[in-house]
Amino acid sequence: MSISWRSSLKKSLKIASMTVVLLLLLVVGVLAYGKPQAVADEERGCPPDNRPPDNRPPDNRPPKECPPIVYPSIPRWNECRPKLGLFSGLIANATPIEINGTVVALVRDMLVLDTEDDQIRIHLPPVWTLEYEVMEREELFNSTFSAAGENVTVKALKAVLFENDGFSINVMMGYEIINADSVHAYAVLPFNIEVES
Numbered sequence: 001m002s003i004s005w006r007s008s009l010k011k012s013l014k015i016a017s018m019t020v021v022l023l024l025l026l027v028v029g030v031l032a033y034g035k036p037q038a039v040a041d042e043e044r045g046c047p048p049d050n051r052p053p054d055n056r057p058p059d060n061r062p063p064k065e066c067p068p069i070v071y072p073s074i075p076r077w078n079e080c081r082p083k084l085g086l087f088s089g090l091i092a093n094a095t096p097i098e099i100n101g102t103v104v105a106l107v108r109d110m111l112v113l114d115t116e117d118d119q120i121r122i123h124l125p126p127v128w129t130l131e132y133e134v135m136e137r138e139e140l141f142n143s144t145f146s147a148a149g150e151n152v153t154v155k156a157l158k159a160v161l162f163e164n165d166g167f168s169i170n171v172m173m174g175y176e177i178i179n180a181d182s183v184h185a186y187a188v189l190p191f192n193i194e195v196e197s
Contacts, residue, residue, distance in 0.1 A: 022169070025162070094157035096195045097172070103148050106141045111174065113154065122156050122172045127188040134188065146179045153178040157193070 099120055101113030110121045124137045130145060146152050155176040162169040175187045 018167070021167075025169070091157065091159070094159040094173075096193070097156055097158045099154045099156060099172070101152065101154075103141065103146055103150050103152055105148055106138060109137070111137075111141075111154065113152070120172070122154055122174045124174045125187040125189055128177075128185045129188060130183070130185045140177070140185055145183065145185060146177070151180050155195075 099113060099115065099122065101115040101120065104112040104114050104119060106112070106124075109123055109126070111124050113120045113122065126137055128135055128137060128140055130140065135143075141147055154174045155178075156172040156174040158170055158172045160168055160170045175189065175193050177185045179185075
């Protein structure tokens, strides 16, 4: 009985330490990127939008004049649109993986899978195709496709955000799910993912 108590204490401490590390990373990110947008745009060399401070509602502001998305100008595009830069940076360093496990739950946009070694969280896009039907991710796991307690295989892109001797922090984004009956569901994404076999 004391062994299970100790193992649950170790798990709790591990989760608590990971939470502290994630919060510290979040605080550092906010401090590093927390400049006002006009100052940040000016430092990055993006054209100013010439808006007077707080005088116009967001709908009446002129759009930012950034270059179009063309392969050679992607670094400049990323400077003008930080979210796209973060996303393309994650995708550029991602590797394709397959995860086999049992569905624990779908929490917000994350699928929690129980593998033999650990529980893994995989971000899922909001819209999926199942045969000739389009459905939301919540419908996938509240239907005959899959539910909690059933085995699935998820094909995902894995990007390592931080790696140290003792642990690593990574993000996984699922793009294909195969249920126990070998039925495939595919994420509806604005790009195609082709994995060389």
